[in-house]
Structure formats: C-alpha cells, structure tokens
Amino acid sequence: MSAALVIAAHEWRRLRVQAWSWLLLAGVIGLLAWIFLGRLDSFLRVQESTGNAAHVGATAQVAAPALGWLAIVLIVLVPLLGSRSIAGERRAHSLSLLLAAGVGDGAIAVGKWLGLYAWLLLIALTALLPLSLYGSTELDLGRLAANGLALVLHAAALAAIALYASSVTAQPVLAAALALLINIVFCVVDLGARAAGVSNSLINWLALPTHFGPLSEGVVASVDLVWFVLVTAVFLALTARQLASLRSAD
C-alpha cells in the first residue's frame, strides 16, 4: 500500500507542476461560479416577485442544479486530466520505471488513481460554493451532503474509467476519447429503455443517471453507493490487468 501512496503523491506532484492542470481547474471553477451566480440571480428575481422573504427553495433551485452542472463538466474534464496518466508515461518511455520497480500492477493502478482523484477532489471543492448562502437562506444541508457524496463517488468512478482508457493506448488523445466514449455510454445506455417506458431493468441499473439522480435529490440508497464503488473497482482491476498485459505483450 505504501508504494501506491508513493505513486499517488508523485502523480499529484506531476499534475501540480503542469500548467494544463491548473488551466482546467481554473476553467471549471470559473464556469461553476458563473452557473451558480446565474442561478442565484434568477432565484432572487423570482423570490422578489413572489415576496418570499425567507428564500425557501434555494437548495433545489440554486445549489443542486449548480452541482448537477459540475457532474456534467466532470464527465468531459476527467478524461482530459487522466488521459496522460499512463498513456503519457508510455509515450515518454517512463512507464518502465514503474514496471521495473518492485511494485505490483494493482499498486500502480491504485496509486495513479489516488493521485488523479486527489486532484479531482480539489475541483470538487467548488461544491462548497452553495454554502456561501448559509445564514441568508434556508439551506437543506442533508440534500447538499447527499449531492457532495454523489460528486465524490462520481469523480471516483470517472477517474477509474479515465485511468483504464489511459492504459489501453500510448496516445493520450485516444485515451481521452475512449474515456469520454465510455462515460457517454454509461450516461445514455438506458435511453432507449426509458423511451419505451422501462425504468426498472438491468439496463437501467447500468446507467449512471439512475444512481446519480436519487443521490442529487437527497436520497442515499445503498444500491447507488454500491454501483459507484463497483464501477470504480472494476475499472481499477481492468487497469491492473492491462498493466500486467504490457509485460507480456510488447
């Protein structure tokens, strides 16, 4: 486990010294702030016109939608951030450093994932924006906590998917495209079933919105938590397997 933490700290350091990571972070924070303030402005206009002095409903009208947007942004952002994690190392011929060290493939996968995930949690700090309303309105803290949990789990799964895609190819651009494709498939896999009025089948269970939706509405169910944990674990296992195959393939 300590090897995984060493790799995680190294991955974090590599992200930290790249201007690209900071630009993406700044872009996301700026976008989220803009969405949040826009929603807040609309909310205040409606409240003034209806005379709701207590500003009841700020969580549902301002905070939850802003965090929902953050989840969508992460679907695009995480493939970009994670694409170089292994593909970039293969391209720069530095992966042999990890493969030749006395570190297991699982520890490499977990370490890389932890480093990327730690960076994503920095972005997820923008989820604290709605707390700025605390004291001036009636915030539903339970629902906000559920939203935060949803984002943390969502980021974990997306990071594992991005890492797996990055292990499949030595081209970071292809890795980003593959991760984005997997994310989109998870988002739309049950669209057909829903259009046909089916909402309780296996295909629905596979879809990301099926599990993110209830959490963002404040309903914390174990089935949704298990889905995120499973997706994360499966893609980490696939990454470790892919690393092992790099030792037997060229």
Added chain:
Amino acid sequence: MLVARAARGHNRAPVADPVSAPALRTDRISRTLAGHRVVDALSLDVARGEVLGLLGVNGAGKSTTLRMIAGVLAPDAGQVLLGGQDLYEAPELARRGIGYLPERAPLHAELAVDECLTFCARLHGLPRRDTVAAVGREIERCDLGEVRRRLIGQLSKGFQQRVGIAQALLHAPTLVVLDEPASGLDPVQSLRMRELIRALRADHAVILSTHLLAEAEACCDRIAILHRGVLRHDAAVTAGETARLEQLFLRIAADLDSAAA
C-alpha cells in the same frame, strides 16, 4: 564452432542457494514479438562483481533480453533467476534486487533531479529515513551535485543518462542492467560513463548492452555476442582486444547472413 561455444550453460538446473548462485542466470529464455523470434533459448550467467557486455548489431535482441532480465517483459519460455530465485515467481520482491536503465532513461522531465530521485528511491521501497542519504550518495557518485535542483527536461543528454544510472542504483541492487548507457553521449561524457560503470563492479553485478566494441572492451570483464536472438559468443575479454573482437563480430554476422541466404 561458435554455436557450440555459445551452448555453454544450457540445460543447467536452477541454483537455489542464494549465496552460491550467480547474481543473474538466464536459463534458455526466449521471446517472440510480432511473430518474430527476437530472443531464442538464451542462457547467460553474471557473477557478483562482474561486468558483462552484451554486444550485437541493431535488432540482435539485446534490449529485449535486458527487458526480460529487468522484469519489464515476460519471456515466452525459460527462466530468469536472480540469486537463484525465479524473477517471475516473486516478481515484486525480485525486482527490488535489480536496477534498470532502459535505452531511454525513464525520467520525468517536469521534475527536478533530486525530486525525481527521491521518488525513485521511495518507489524501490527505501524507507523515508534512508531516502535522503541514498539520494545524496548517488548524486555524489554520478556527479550530479551541480544540477540537483534543475528540471530534468532542461539537462543535457549526458546528465540525463547519469540521472538514469543514479535512479538504478538508489536501492543498492544486486544486479544493475544498463541498456546502451553511452548512447548519444559525446566523447567526454562517454569516458565518464565508462569510469562510472567500471566503479560499479565493486558493489554490483552489471550487465550492459552496447554495439560499441571499444566501450565493451573498456568496461567489461566478459562479453557475450548476440546475433538474431541467438548467443554466438561468451568469453572473458582483456585489454587491447578490440581488433580481435571486431573480426569475431564481423565473422558472426557474416556466418549467419550467409547461412540465412
């Protein structure tokens, strides 16, 4: 005749005793890549305190052999034994006994030299309390003091190679594997690299690949010549043998090329 000499050591049983076992033994290792037999039933021994030079023309199978020895690429057949222990049976422990410098130094250009070496030391399992001393020791041994705070991406090829060697030595491995360590260096840097490799003999077994006969003669106690994945020659080398090695090298290439035709 050459083939008969090269067959020395085939069919040897693995040596289980880590004290009497050679630092490295490859027992008939083979590897096929993209349908082409790159290394074919290669058997080699490297003793502690010995520098073995692996020679061959481009495409002879040197880098593939070293990758198998370093645990980066699994052989299709045969065994790699480190101190008598199969590298692929307990890979994580065994790899800690190996320091590996691939043909392109596996360094992160965006990190400073001491930052990168600290990471490598920790990666190889050195406790935090020993890391600073190990990094300092290798920075001194590889003469990196003046660049220790500079970004690796800003260093010359010679310095980058030295950082590559330093990372391979941090954890005091039994076996040091160097793939063309002097490749791309200017004459002065090459001389310094040879001195460094000769000095490694005191503490490590070393196997290095090169296609430069003069370099092999200057650094190595023994030379093995690979051609098309097959070991064609394996014998001790003494000073002033460059011309003889050159003849041998050309004969091996010519023998095989005419046999292939």
